[in-house]
Amino acid sequence: MTNSTIVLVHGAFADATGTWNTVADVLIRRGHPVIAVANPLRGLHHDAEYLRTVLATTPGPITLVGHSYGGAVISHAATGLDQVSALVYIAAFAPDEGESAGQLDEKFGGRAQQVTQARPLPGPAPLHGPPHIELSIVPACYREAFAPDTAPDTAAVLAATQRPLALAAMLEPAGPPAWKTLPSYYAISTRDQMIPTAGQREMAERMKATTIDLDAGHAATLSHPGPIADLISTASTV
Template sequence: MSKPTIVLVHGAFADASSSWNTIARNLIGQGWPVLAAANPLRGLHHDAEYLRAVLATIPGPVLLVGHSYGGAVVTQAATGVASVTGLVYIAAFAPDEGETAGALDEKFGGAAQRVSQARPLPGPADPQGPPNIELSIDPAQFHAVFAPDTDPETAALLATTQRPLALTAMLEPVDAPAWKTLPTHYALATNDQMIPVAGQRFMADRMNATTIEVPTGHAAMFGAPDALTDFIISAGQAG
């Protein structure tokens, strides 16, 4: 069986290169085909449709890996896509049917509401929808809550180049979660402040996911790249 292409999906307040460079380099070095997708961060259904369009261009099997909000995107996007053989969540949201990432965030008391800054988006707001705003993390708190496993200079750069998330992305519910039909793996970041580990464990347990724990903050790819690389490879081999 050919190796699946590993598609890495970043979350909010991040981008493909800063999130995945080290893990992508590790995977490529071990002979795995890799694509780090550019998650638009404009809305769950919009982002999932974009990811489906990316998946349609990839020949052969695919293993989807999502970090943070990227977990919600892969949960929505992979349903009904025959090429997807499995899902890997890294400190990620994994909503159930009708559930939103925002509801999970509120349920488990993540730091996002405390450290986020809002700014208006252009265009008219939908009177029946959420406020037309996007969110970013207060740069002064980025190191402590998002990327504590980096040095202060790296964290400052990540805070400066972070990509905001449209509020609607946190408020749109998942339709049919792909984890109900696909093999699922979950890496829990035990020092995470954005998605506390109790919330991660709840999501991993209800998916009956194969799990590991890494002693990192939310941006676990910086604190445990080798362990996460091995975990992703094990998921790819299992599929």
């Protein structure tokens, strides 16, 4: 058996360091090769194409792991790539073809619209399409909504270092998802406010994913690195 390269993709309102450091530490100590990608968060197709450029120079087989919006990115980016052997979703969006993360957020009743603030993006707004803005979580809401399992000081740092998400990324419809053809795994957060648990279960069930439940909020990678690393290790052993 060979351990595949593990590629970690963060989602909105976080960065690769804040999302993945604890999980990456466990995986690296176990001997796994790990890459934590800086997800641009500019648009689903843009972000997926950027990820594909990383995957093109990464030795296979590859296990792709996505948290939150990062799940939509890995689903889109991995389609048709032979070197990707498995997908792992951590409290993540997994849209079907034609769906957007925003549609799923609306369907499942996540709190993103309630706790985010907008600011304009530079440059001319497009003639068609969504408003030319990006979103970030209001710092005072960050711990409760996004990272309730963390200490207040830790959550304050995460809020200060979060990476905003372009609204267009939430509204772009997905293409054919890779989870229809690849083995999929899903860590469900049972106290998640950003992607409620019932929505996570619905997405995991339609993927026929192997699942684990975590007594965690949305930022489960911070509070449950061991079980998440276990799930990734299982998916990456081919």
